[in-house]
Amino acid sequence: MSTDSDSTAQADQRRLQLELLRRARADAARRSTTAAPDDTAARTGRVPLSRAQRRMWLMERLGGAGDSYHVPFATRVRGPFDPAALATALGALVERHTILRTRYAEQDGEPVQEVLPAPGTVPVPVVDTAEADAPALLREEAARPFDLAAGEAVRARVLRHGAQDHTVLLTFHHIAIDGGSLETVADELAAFYTAALEGSGPPASLTAPPQYADYARREHDGIPGLGPELDRWSALLAGATPPRLPAPAARTTTGSAAVHTVPLAPALPDALRALGAEHRATLFAVSLTAAFGALHRLTGDDDLVIGVAGTHRAGIGMRGLVGLCVNTLPVRVDASGDPSFVQLLIRVRDALLQAQRHRHLPFDLALERLGATARGADGTALVRVTCDVLGEPTVLRLPGTSAAYVDVPTGGAKFTLSYGLAPADAERPTALVQFDRDALDEAAAEATVRDYAALLDAAATTPELPLSALSGLSGQTRRKGDPGSAAHPAVRVLRAHPQVADALVVKTDQGPTVAYAVLGDSTGPSGGELLALLRRSLAPEEVPAAVTLLDELPETTARIPGPAGPAGAALPGPRAAAVIEAFTALLGLTPPPDGDFFELGGHSLVAVQLAERLRTRLGLPLTGLDVLQTRTPSALTALLDERAARQAAAKATARPARPRAVHPGTVLVTGASGGVGAFVLRELAARGRPVLALARPESAHLIAAEGVDVVEGDLTDLAGLRHAVASADAIVHAASTFTRPEVDLAAMEAMVEAWSGGPFVFVSSVDAYGHPRTPQVVEEAPPHEPLSPYGRAKGDCEAMVLRAAGTGGRGGASAVRSPIVWGAHERLREQLRWGAIGTLYQAAARGEAIEVPRPGAGGHPWYGAAWVHAAALARAVTACLDRPVHGVANAVSGHVSWQELAHDLTDLLGTDAEIRERDDVPRDLDHRWHYDSRRLARPLRALPGEDRRSVLAEMIGTTASGPTGQRPGRT
Known part of the structure; x- marks a missing residue:
C-alpha cells in the first residue's frame, strides 16, 4: 500500500475517531441532563429534608405561611415569543433538577422528600390580558397555594398583552429554590428554550448538576458532629431576645x-x-x-x-445547584x-x-x-x-427578545x-x-x-x-416633667415605652395615685394596657390606680382632670359613691377609701357580685377579677374613672350608626370581650369570616373592628339573644356567667330555640367530666360526681345543643371542652393571678412557701392541671364551624404538674419561693386527670411560642428566661 493511501486511511480513521468521540460526548451530555437525575433518585429514595426545608414544611403544615414562601419570577418579554418552546424548556429544567419534581411526605412522624418521575413538559397557559389588569392577575397566580405532598414546586402562566408583548410568570415554592438558584434557572431555561426553537438536543455545555437530595443527606449526616460548634454559637447568643x-x-x-x-x-x-x-x-x-x-x-x-x-x-461542587x-x-x-x-x-x-x-x-x-x-x-x-x-x-x-423585570409582591x-x-x-x-x-x-x-x-x-x-x-431623625424628645414626678418609677416605665411621648404621676393627700400618659402618635396602647405593663413591672405599692391618656400634659397639676385633681373629699363623684355603696351592701360595713377588700371580709363570689352590681348601675365594663386586683374603693374608683374616659373617647370618635348588613356566612360570637372570645374574633378575622359579636353595652366599644358588627346584649337578655342567633349563619357560644348556672341554662335554651341553620359551637369546660374514676379521660366519657354547679350547667347546656343538632334545618353541633385557658389577654392574665390556681401565683410572687400535694398522696400518682393556649382553642373552635364534631371534643395543649407550674412561676417571677410537698391535698389542687384530645389534634397543634413556658412568660410579662420588670418577684 502506498504512503499516500496509508495517509488517507489514517486520516479517515482519525476522522472516524473524532466523530465517534463527538457522538460519545453528545450522548454523555444528553444522558447527563436526563438520566443522571433518575440515577440520583434511585440512589436517594426517600431522604430527610434539609433543616431549611424542614422549617418551610412545618410552616406549611401549621398553615401560618400563606404565600410568604412563594417565589414569583416574572419578566416582561417583548419580541417573538413561543409558549410551546417555553413549555418544552421548562419540562427539561424540571427533569434536570430533581428538587423541582420532589414530593414531601411524612414517615414515622418525620418529613421526608421523594423524587418523582420527570413530567415531560410543564403546562404554560396563555391568557389574553390588558396591561392594566396584569398586576392583579399576577398577584392572584403567585398567591395560589402549592400542594407539596403532590410534588408541585413550580408552575407557569403567560399573560399576552399583544402579538409580541408578553409577561412570563414562573412561581416556585421556596422549599425548592432560593435567590442563588434563580440565576441558574434563568440561564438554563434560556438555553433549553433556544434548543427547543432550533429543534436541537440539550446544550452540550450543560454538564450533570449537583442534586439537592445529596446535599440534604450530607447535611443530615453531618449534624451529630456539630455539637461543640453549636455550643459555642449558642453561648454567644445566650440572653439575646427579639427586639x-x-x-x-x-x-x-x-x-x-x-x-x-x-x-x-x-x-x-x-x-x-x-x-x-x-x-x-x-x-x-x-x-x-x-x-x-x-x-x-x-x-x-x-x-x-x-x-x-x-x-x-461553598466550593465548585455546589455550582449550579438548584435548591434551598x-x-x-x-x-x-x-x-x-x-x-x-x-x-x-x-x-x-x-x-x-x-x-x-x-x-x-x-x-x-x-x-x-x-x-x-x-x-x-x-x-x-x-x-x-x-x-x-x-x-x-x-x-x-430569551433569544430575540428584550427583558424587563416585573415585581410581583407576595401577600405575607x-x-x-x-x-x-x-x-x-x-x-x-x-x-x-x-x-x-x-x-x-x-x-x-x-x-x-x-x-x-x-x-x-x-x-x-x-x-x-x-x-x-445626627439631624434628620424622627421622633420626639421626651419631656422631663416635674422633677418630683419624674422620680416615680411608673414615669420611668411609661417613658421607656416606644409609643409613649411623655408621662406624669400625680398623688394627692387623700386621693389615689394616678398616672397620665401622652402617646407619640394617634394610635398606641390604651390606658388599660399601660396599667397592665406597670403591674407587671413594678411592686404593688408603686403601681398607680389608673393610667389616663391625654392629648398633652398641662403645665401644672391643677389642670390635670380625673380623680387625682384638687384635694378634697377622699372619693368625690358619683362613681365613688356607687363603689362605697356596693362595698357597704355586700360586706355589711362602710369601708375607708383604702380599705382592703380581703381584710374587709371579701372573697371571690362577693367580688363577682360587687362587679355585677357596679356594672349594671354605672354601665362600665367591670369583672370580679378587677375587684380582686384593685382591692380598695379608691383604686376601684380610679379604674372606673379611667374606663369611663376611654368609653367616652370611643363614643366620641365612633362612626355614625348604620344599619347592620347581613353578610352570608356571618358568625355570631358571644363573650366577644372575654379572653377566649377575643382570640376567636382574631382567628375568624384572619380567615375573612364576617362576625356579629355580642357584647354588653358597656364593653361594646372594646371590640369594634373592621369586619366585626357589634350587637349589644348579654345572657340575661333572652330576646336579644334570640334575635342575634336568628341573624347569623353560624354560632360560637363562648360566654358564661361562671357563678349563675340558671342564667347559663336559660340563655342556652333561648339560643337553641332561635337556631335554625348552620353549625353551633359551644365552648364548654372539662369541669363537665366531674371527678372521673380513671386518671386518663377519653373524649365523651360520662360525668362522675361530685360535679360543681358550673360543671353540671356546662353538661346540661351541651345536651341541649347536641339534641337539637340536625333537626329543623339546624346544622351540626360541637361541644369543645377546654381546661384552664392561657394567653396574652388581660382577662386571662387576671385569672392566672386570681383564679382557681391563684394561690400558687400569689405565693410565688410574694416569695412565700408554695405547698403542693405530694405525688402518691391519696393514692394518686400525679396532681396538676390541663391547659390550653387561647390561640389554639380559637383555632379548634373555628375548625368546628367547617367540620362539626357532632359531639364532645376536648381542647388541650398540655398537662402540667403542680410542682412544674410552681417552678415555672418562681423562675419567671424571679423569686426563690420554697416548694413544699404535703401528704394532704388542698381542695383547689385536687386535680389528677389527663384529658385525651384527639378529635381536634390538627388545629390544636402548637405554633411557635405556644409552649407552656412561653405562654406563661407572656402572661406574667417576662421573657421566658426571667422577669423584665424593675422589681422581679413583686406583683
Whole structure:
C-alpha cells in the first residue's frame, strides 16, 4: 500500500475517531441532563429534608405561611415569543433538577422528600390580558397555594398583552429554590428554550448538576458532629431576645406585607463604599450599621439582634445547584453608650464577621439549643428583623427578545421588619423597609425607614457625630416633667415605652395615685394596657390606680382632670359613691377609701357580685377579677374613672350608626370581650369570616373592628339573644356567667330555640367530666360526681345543643371542652393571678412557701392541671364551624404538674419561693386527670411560642428566661 493511501486511511480513521468521540460526548451530555437525575433518585429514595426545608414544611403544615414562601419570577418579554418552546424548556429544567419534581411526605412522624418521575413538559397557559389588569392577575397566580405532598414546586402562566408583548410568570415554592438558584434557572431555561426553537438536543455545555437530595443527606449526616460548634454559637447568643417593636393598635384583616421607601442620592452608595473601605467593612456592613441605628431608635433597646441572609453554597461542587441553601445568621450588637456611626460600624463589622464564622451551622439548631429563652414574651422568634443590600433583579433573557423585570409582591412578610438598600448599583438607590402590618405599627414603620435613610446619609457626611446628634431623625424628645414626678418609677416605665411621648404621676393627700400618659402618635396602647405593663413591672405599692391618656400634659397639676385633681373629699363623684355603696351592701360595713377588700371580709363570689352590681348601675365594663386586683374603693374608683374616659373617647370618635348588613356566612360570637372570645374574633378575622359579636353595652366599644358588627346584649337578655342567633349563619357560644348556672341554662335554651341553620359551637369546660374514676379521660366519657354547679350547667347546656343538632334545618353541633385557658389577654392574665390556681401565683410572687400535694398522696400518682393556649382553642373552635364534631371534643395543649407550674412561676417571677410537698391535698389542687384530645389534634397543634413556658412568660410579662420588670418577684 502506498504512503499516500496509508495517509488517507489514517486520516479517515482519525476522522472516524473524532466523530465517534463527538457522538460519545453528545450522548454523555444528553444522558447527563436526563438520566443522571433518575440515577440520583434511585440512589436517594426517600431522604430527610434539609433543616431549611424542614422549617418551610412545618410552616406549611401549621398553615401560618400563606404565600410568604412563594417565589414569583416574572419578566416582561417583548419580541417573538413561543409558549410551546417555553413549555418544552421548562419540562427539561424540571427533569434536570430533581428538587423541582420532589414530593414531601411524612414517615414515622418525620418529613421526608421523594423524587418523582420527570413530567415531560410543564403546562404554560396563555391568557389574553390588558396591561392594566396584569398586576392583579399576577398577584392572584403567585398567591395560589402549592400542594407539596403532590410534588408541585413550580408552575407557569403567560399573560399576552399583544402579538409580541408578553409577561412570563414562573412561581416556585421556596422549599425548592432560593435567590442563588434563580440565576441558574434563568440561564438554563434560556438555553433549553433556544434548543427547543432550533429543534436541537440539550446544550452540550450543560454538564450533570449537583442534586439537592445529596446535599440534604450530607447535611443530615453531618449534624451529630456539630455539637461543640453549636455550643459555642449558642453561648454567644445566650440572653439575646427579639427586639421590642411597637405593635399596631389593631390587627389587619389582610395579613399582607407593606413597604415604605425613601429615595437616596445617586452618589450615596459610592460614598458608603468609601466609608466602609476606610474601616475594613463592606457596603453591606455599612447598611447593616444604619439598620442597627434605626432599630435602636425605634425600640430604645441596646442589645439588638438583626438577621442577615447566609448561604450553605461553598466550593465548585455546589455550582449550579438548584435548591434551598439559605441560612439565617443572627448578628448581635451592643448599641449602648450613644456611639458615633463609625464606632457602631466597627461593632457591627466585628459582630458580622463572628456570625459568618458559623454560616455553615443551621440556625434553627442553635435556636433549639437556646429554647424558649430565644423568644420574646409574645412568642416571637429571635430573628424578627433583617437587613439586606439588594442587587439588580434576575430576568429571563430569551433569544430575540428584550427583558424587563416585573415585581410581583407576595401577600405575607417572612419577617416582622426588613431593612434594605436597593438596588445598590442603580442610578436611583432607595432605602426601604418591608414590614408585617399585623405585627408592626404603620407609623413606626414609616418613621424607621426615614431614620434608616437619614443614618445612611449621615454615614457619608458626618460619621463621627454621636447618633443622638445626627439631624434628620424622627421622633420626639421626651419631656422631663416635674422633677418630683419624674422620680416615680411608673414615669420611668411609661417613658421607656416606644409609643409613649411623655408621662406624669400625680398623688394627692387623700386621693389615689394616678398616672397620665401622652402617646407619640394617634394610635398606641390604651390606658388599660399601660396599667397592665406597670403591674407587671413594678411592686404593688408603686403601681398607680389608673393610667389616663391625654392629648398633652398641662403645665401644672391643677389642670390635670380625673380623680387625682384638687384635694378634697377622699372619693368625690358619683362613681365613688356607687363603689362605697356596693362595698357597704355586700360586706355589711362602710369601708375607708383604702380599705382592703380581703381584710374587709371579701372573697371571690362577693367580688363577682360587687362587679355585677357596679356594672349594671354605672354601665362600665367591670369583672370580679378587677375587684380582686384593685382591692380598695379608691383604686376601684380610679379604674372606673379611667374606663369611663376611654368609653367616652370611643363614643366620641365612633362612626355614625348604620344599619347592620347581613353578610352570608356571618358568625355570631358571644363573650366577644372575654379572653377566649377575643382570640376567636382574631382567628375568624384572619380567615375573612364576617362576625356579629355580642357584647354588653358597656364593653361594646372594646371590640369594634373592621369586619366585626357589634350587637349589644348579654345572657340575661333572652330576646336579644334570640334575635342575634336568628341573624347569623353560624354560632360560637363562648360566654358564661361562671357563678349563675340558671342564667347559663336559660340563655342556652333561648339560643337553641332561635337556631335554625348552620353549625353551633359551644365552648364548654372539662369541669363537665366531674371527678372521673380513671386518671386518663377519653373524649365523651360520662360525668362522675361530685360535679360543681358550673360543671353540671356546662353538661346540661351541651345536651341541649347536641339534641337539637340536625333537626329543623339546624346544622351540626360541637361541644369543645377546654381546661384552664392561657394567653396574652388581660382577662386571662387576671385569672392566672386570681383564679382557681391563684394561690400558687400569689405565693410565688410574694416569695412565700408554695405547698403542693405530694405525688402518691391519696393514692394518686400525679396532681396538676390541663391547659390550653387561647390561640389554639380559637383555632379548634373555628375548625368546628367547617367540620362539626357532632359531639364532645376536648381542647388541650398540655398537662402540667403542680410542682412544674410552681417552678415555672418562681423562675419567671424571679423569686426563690420554697416548694413544699404535703401528704394532704388542698381542695383547689385536687386535680389528677389527663384529658385525651384527639378529635381536634390538627388545629390544636402548637405554633411557635405556644409552649407552656412561653405562654406563661407572656402572661406574667417576662421573657421566658426571667422577669423584665424593675422589681422581679413583686406583683
